[in-house]
Amino acid sequence: MTDQSKASGQGFLSIRGLTKRYAGFTAVDNFDLEVPKGELVAFLGPSGCGKTTSLRMIAGLVPATSGRIHVGGQDLTTVETHRRDMGLVFQSYALFPHMSIAKNVAFGLEMRKVPRDEIARRVKEAIALVHLTGKEEHRPAQLSGGQQQRVALARALVIRPSILLLDEPLSNLDAKLRDEMRNEIRDIQKRLGITAIFVTHDQGEALTMCDKVVVMNQGRLEQVGTPVDLYERPKTAFVASFVGRTNRLKAVAKDGTAEFAGQQIAAPPTLSGPVEVMIRPHRVSLSPAADGQGMSGTISRAIFAGDVLQYDVDVAGQVVSVELATRGGETVLAPGTPVSLSWRPQDIFVYGAAA
Ligand SMILES: Nc1ncnc2c1ncn2[C@@H]1O[C@H](COP(=O)(O)OP(=O)(O)O)[C@@H](O)[C@H]1O
Ligand SMILES: [Mg+2]
Incomplete structure (x- = not known):
């Protein structure tokens, strides 16, 4: 963290007034958020509420209509995606089918022109971190859905991202695997102390995995709090009925x-x-x-x-x-x-x- 972000007392990730308008339609409306370093924060809400758009603005994949994004005190609002150093994991694993697992994981480092021996070392570490040692030379199609999502996670982590962004990473997995992966992602995130945003429409995932939950509804932020805050002290009828049953x-x-x-x-x-x-x-x-x-x-x-x-x-x-x-x-x-x-x-x- 830079002196600037310490001095201002802001979060490691600081979002101010972030807004996305499409012709006549506001997908994300004046979003403010402070995320301390090392926290896992969920963006939770029904389909279409603006979770992915918010995440993609943080990643720089979608330009914001207005608002600012700071990471570690640095203004990233107009910085290009590949210079933001964020790790991205999507619902569809988006692996390169013709490349080995090791090559898939190495990709981001090769793009960044990291020296060859360092690439080899970091790829090995990242693959071990997601428990896929021994699968280095396999192709994605030879792995299960859960294993492919672990490759996607390794590929995101190997670049040592400032922030890890996950968009419904478990939605394509069956229920049992989803539970395992919940724990695994949480363990890895904690072990690395990495700041992460986890987009989900599943309140169970948000409550059980995350330090804080941002509940969104129709492009607006309804409430931000710990899982206990949201469940025991919901501020709106929407939060009370979306988080838990009532x-x-x-x-x-x-x-x-x-x-x-x-x-x-x-x-x-x-x-x-x-x-x-x-x-x-x-x-x-x-x-x-x-x-x-x-x-x-x-x-x-x-x-x-x-x-x-x-x-x-x-x-x-x-x-x-x-x-x-x-x-x-x-x-x-x-x-x-x-x-x-x-x-x-x-x-x-x-x-x-x-x-
Ligand atoms: N490129 C786009 N053009 C117009 N509307 C869009 C575009 N991308 C997303 N939207 C709209 O913005 C809203 C939020 O979308 P999204 O962020 O994908 O929601 P979520 O991830 O919460 O399901 C939706 O109503 C969606 O249809
Ligand atoms: Mg989405």
């Missing part, structure tokens, strides 16, 4: 209180009129109606899913999903059974309802 119950707020099924729920005093009350299914308690003190309801659906029992409960004309961890020996309550629900005030979020 019930969205309709209610009406007035004077700092929303009412649902006879319960008074604290609501932001600024909200008046229709609101959404959000509560996560596993944070709802359920007991047989006879000894219940909370909201009365009737089970409309019961699913035994092994680890959890899932109930849909009709409460005051709305459906509340409830999820209970199984401990063994419980009875699955049948549809039609009266029950009573309760929840802790701190588990509830109230947001203005979308018009």
